[in-house]
Amino acid sequence: MDPRATPPARFASVRPGRIAAWTVLFLGGVVMVTPLLFMFSTSLKSAGQVYDLRLVPLHPTWENYVKVLGDGRFARWFFNSVLVATVVTLSCVFFDSLIAYTLAKFRFPGRQAVFLAILSTLMIPTEMLVIPWYLMASKFGWLDTYWGIMFPGMMTAFGVFLMKQFFETVPDDFLEAARIDGLNEFAIWWKVALPLVTPALSALAIFTFLGNWTAFFWPLIVTTDQTLYTLPVGLSSFAVEQSIQWELIMTGAALATVPTLLIFLFFQRYIVRGVMLAGVKG
Amino acid sequence: MMAAIELQKVVKRYGPIETVHGIDLSIADGEFVVLVGPSGCGKSTTLRMIAGLEEISAGTLRIGGAVMNEREPKHRNIAMVFQNYAIYPHLTVAQNIGFGLYTSKLSKAEKQARIAETARMLSLEPYLERRPAALSGGQRQRVAIGRAMVRDPVAFLFDEPLSNLDAQLRGQMRLEIKQLHQRLGRTVVFVTHDQVEAMSLADRIVVMRDGHILQVGTPMELYNRPGDVFTARFIGTPEMNMIEATVGPGGLDFGPNAGAVQAPQGSGMPAMASPGQAVSLGVRPQELQLCSDSDQAGPMSVRGVVRVAEPQGSETFVVLDLPSGQIVARAPSIHAYSPGQPLRFTMAPTSIRLFDKQTGHLLQ
Numbered sequence: 001m002d003p004r005a006t007p008p009a010r011f012a013s014v015r016p017g018r019i020a021a022w023t024v025l026f027l028g029g030v031v032m033v034t035p036l037l038f039m040f041s042t043s044l045k046s047a048g049q050v051y052d053l054r055l056v057p058l059h060p061t062w063e064n065y066v067k068v069l070g071d072g073r074f075a076r077w078f079f080n081s082v083l084v085a086t087v088v089t090l091s092c093v094f095f096d097s098l099i100a101y102t103l104a105k106f107r108f109p110g111r112q113a114v115f116l117a118i119l120s121t122l123m124i125p126t127e128m129l130v131i132p133w134y135l136m137a138s139k140f141g142w143l144d145t146y147w148g149i150m151f152p153g154m155m156t157a158f159g160v161f162l163m164k165q166f167f168e169t170v171p172d173d174f175l176e177a178a179r180i181d182g183l184n185e186f187a188i189w190w191k192v193a194l195p196l197v198t199p200a201l202s203a204l205a206i207f208t209f210l211g212n213w214t215a216f217f218w219p220l221i222v223t224t225d226q227t228l229y230t231l232p233v234g235l236s237s238f239a240v241e242q243s244i245q246w247e248l249i250m251t252g253a254a255l256a257t258v259p260t261l262l263i264f265l266f267f268q269r270y271i272v273r274g275v276m277l278a279g280v281k282g
Numbered sequence: 283m284m285a286a287i288e289l290q291k292v293v294k295r296y297g298p299i300e301t302v303h304g305i306d307l308s309i310a311d312g313e314f315v316v317l318v319g320p321s322g323c324g325k326s327t328t329l330r331m332i333a334g335l336e337e338i339s340a341g342t343l344r345i346g347g348a349v350m351n352e353r354e355p356k357h358r359n360i361a362m363v364f365q366n367y368a369i370y371p372h373l374t375v376a377q378n379i380g381f382g383l384y385t386s387k388l389s390k391a392e393k394q395a396r397i398a399e400t401a402r403m404l405s406l407e408p409y410l411e412r413r414p415a416a417l418s419g420g421q422r423q424r425v426a427i428g429r430a431m432v433r434d435p436v437a438f439l440f441d442e443p444l445s446n447l448d449a450q451l452r453g454q455m456r457l458e459i460k461q462l463h464q465r466l467g468r469t470v471v472f473v474t475h476d477q478v479e480a481m482s483l484a485d486r487i488v489v490m491r492d493g494h495i496l497q498v499g500t501p502m503e504l505y506n507r508p509g510d511v512f513t514a515r516f517i518g519t520p521e522m523n524m525i526e527a528t529v530g531p532g533g534l535d536f537g538p539n540a541g542a543v544q545a546p547q548g549s550g551m552p553a554m555a556s557p558g559q560a561v562s563l564g565v566r567p568q569e570l571q572l573c574s575d576s577d578q579a580g581p582m583s584v585r586g587v588v589r590v591a592e593p594q595g596s597e598t599f600v601v602l603d604l605p606s607g608q609i610v611a612r613a614p615s616i617h618a619y620s621p622g623q624p625l626r627f628t629m630a631p632t633s634i635r636l637f638d639k640q641t642g643h644l645l646q
Contacts, residue, residue: 176335177368181429182356182385195372 036257042250050246064251074252076227077234082259084146084219084230085212088153092208093201096159097167101189103160104167105175115164122157130221137222148222149230153212159204166200167193209263213256231256284346285359285436285469286311287332292341294327294493302327303493304341309486311346314463314470318480318516319490325473326441328490332471333362333439346436356385361430362439365446369414369425376401376410378425382432400432403462420451427462437469444479456482477517481505489513507635511642514564514635520599523570523609525563525584526639529556534563536606560639567599569633570611573626583628584609591619600625 042050044060052058068074103115133152142148170193178188194201216232223229229237235252238245287309294302302324309315317325330336332343334355343350350358361382369378379397386393401407404424414422423443430438440459444452460483463470474480480487481501489496489504489512497509501517508514508522515521527534573583586602586609598615601608602625611627613619636645 171366171368173364173366173368174370176333176355177362177364177429178381178384179335180333180355180360180362181381181433187384192370195370198372 039250039257040254042247043254045247047245047247064247065255068248068251068255073226073229073234074255077229077231078255080146080228080234081213081231081256084149084215085209085259087146088150088212089205089208091150091154092156092159093205095155096204097163097194097197097201098189099155100160100163101167101193104164105170105172105193115160118157118160122161126217130218133218134221142222144223144225144228146228149219149228152218153208153215156208159208162204163197163200166197170196206263210260213260284311286344286346287437287469287471288342288344289328289332290342290344292328292331292343293339294324294331294336295339300339301493302331305490305493305495307488307495307498309469309471312467312469314460314472314483314485315488316472316474316480316484316486317488317490318474318477320516321475322492323490324493325475325488325490329362329439329441329471329473333360334358335362359433359435360437360439361433361435362441363423363426363430363443365442367414367422367426367443367446369422369429371414374411374413375406375417375425375428378414379406379428379432382429386433396432400428403431403465404428419447420455423447423455424458427459431462431466435468437471438463440470440472442474443472444474445476452479459483478519481517487517489516507644508564509644511562511564511637514637514644518566520567520610522564522566523611524637525565525604525609526606527561527563529559529561534561561645562637562639562642564635564637565609565629565633567610567612570609570627570629572611572613572617573628582631582634583626584611585624585626588619588621588623588625590621602627 037055041055041057043064044062045052045057046059046061046063049057049059099118103111129152137143137148137151142151174192174196175188178192183191214232215230216236219230220233220236223233226234226237231252235249235256238249238252287307289305289307291304291306292302293300293304305324305328307315317328319325327336331338332345334350334353338351345358345360370381373381376397379400380393383393383396388396397410398407401410404427406421406424406428409417409421414425417425426443443459444455447455456479459470459472472479472483484501486498486500487504488498491512497504497513499507504513504517508517511524515524525536527536529535570584584602584604586604588600589603589608590601591613592599592601593615596615598613598617598619600611600613600619602611611625613625619625637643638645
């Protein structure tokens with residue numbers, strides 16, 4: 001708390017602005033959390049109780065989990081999603097930050113042009129890209145392969161843009177000191193620059209992972225083989241085939257949020273502001 | 283390992299703009315040289331060219347006799363300490379110091395020993411496992427120096443390393459750096475814009491301005507015989523007084539204000555200038571002697587009215603209004619000086635320097 005603010009008194013009046021802000025935040029929180037609670041609640045209901053809108057199920061049961069986890073396809077889709085999202089995330093984190101570092105810290109002719117070209121791809125909506133991607137995948141024989149699902153996302157303009165902004169805040173002194181100590185340029189990036197932008201890197205990793213974990217449109221188009229479905233595509237096929245068994249879909253969805261939560265919990269501690277500021281000035 | 287550093291006609295150009303104009307400088311092995319000048323004078327660029335962080339546009343750089351122009355920084359066997367310390371926040375003190383040994387082929391145990399030895403010399407032993415965020419400014423500075431030392435380079439380059447520290451710490455670190463130099467005996471090139479730092483650290487000072495070297499000399503040479511007006515004013519605090527005059531037939535003519543500054547008549551004023559030449563007379567506040575009006579004034583004396591007195595304890599600096607401008611004089615603190623009080627100071631002819639008004643050069 002701001003030390004200059006009114007000292008904490010037992011009956012200190014709370015400013016009306018605060019109350020308004022809390023109310024808005026609280027309502028926002030309710031709006032965000034309710035669907036998740038319903039998802040979890042529905043996953044604990046038996047088929048007959050699905051339309052009973054009680055938040056706490058009358059007879060909670062783990063039966064749906066047993067059913068979904070027992071279905072071999074779910075495990076496969078889960079694995080597919082983990083694989084795709086992980087590989088794409090690693091690739092993005094590596095290549096985006098490498099490109100961004102080069103654009104941020106080296107002066108070479110055409111640097112601005114390259115950056116603008118990369119940025120301009122951000123303006124093109126996915127829907128427009130899907131057809132060329134599909135044609136490309138089809139010509140190269142990438143349909144119904146993991147690579148086919150992954151290739152459009154292996155590098156992203158957004159990631160390059162985000163990381164470039166952060167690399168520009170890394171003082172040149174840090175890099176030059178390493179250069180004098182004898183590190184080659186790749187080692188300078190890897191050992192000095194990258195650790196200094198960990199917060200941005202975590203953000204990029206989380207965004208990319210989540211984006212790919214929930215990706216639906218492109219994986220749906222590029223795969224026809226059920227064994228290559230990612231989780232969202234697979235869950236949607238649940239709905240079509242089995243006359244919408246909400247309790248099973250919700251169970252699948254609830255399971256699908258687990259990795260997201262884990263990822264967030266794991267990366268959260270890296271999202272520490274100003275890690276690098278400490279080394280710069282006294 | 284000899285590390286004489288030699289610059290011959292070294293030029294730095296950024297596109298069409300030349301910022302360092304063909305400077306020549308020889309730094310002896312083991313010497314402590316300070317490059318000093320106002321910002322934008324080319325001192326940091328020169329240092330960075332020695333380090334290999336900036337390309338040399340023209341001219342030759344030799345370290346230990348070998349031409350270094352095209353060598354990468356890591357092959358020059360020099361170490362550099364940066365203004366921002368450039369110690370890595372994600373590494374511990376030990377790891378930061380160890381970074382200096384990145385390319386070294388020493389065994390792990392030897393590296394550990396080196397790091398420990400360096401930490402001992404810099405009194406950093408208790409902090410080896412800490413991260414920079416948990417260190418004070420002075421400790422961070424020592425880590426940066428440790429990282430430079432651990433490699434045992436032939437020369438150290440310092441780029442304004444003390445400018446982020448507060449005044450007290452700066453004085454302390456200055457002392458430590460000087461002692462370190464005495465102990466290690468390595469060549470040091472130190473860049474600063476602070477003339478006090480330059481005076482107290484350097485074996486020789488290089489005064490730079492606008493990409494040129496104005497003067498090279500020991501601190502006392504620069505203090506006593508500055509080669510031009512710029513150096514004269516830059517070196518020494520408070521700065522040297524400049525009094526405008528014209529060379530007259532028998533001495534200096536101070537214009538219609540002759541009453542304020544008495545021209546010497548046949549005082550043996552150096553006949554270094556041609557009659558009619560416009561000159562600036564430079565005299566340091568410390569070189570002015572307070573005398574009472576009735577005293578036999580020396581061959582040169584000034585008389586003015588106290589505007590402000592600044593007691594410093596052991597001495598008092600008095601700002602005097604002369605008809606021709608303002609000067610600062612040092613006066614003993616045993617007296618009190620009040621605004622409006624007339625005072626007379628005399629100066630010895632030996633402490634007077636004459637500079638050409640046009641070129642700013644010392645006349646000798």
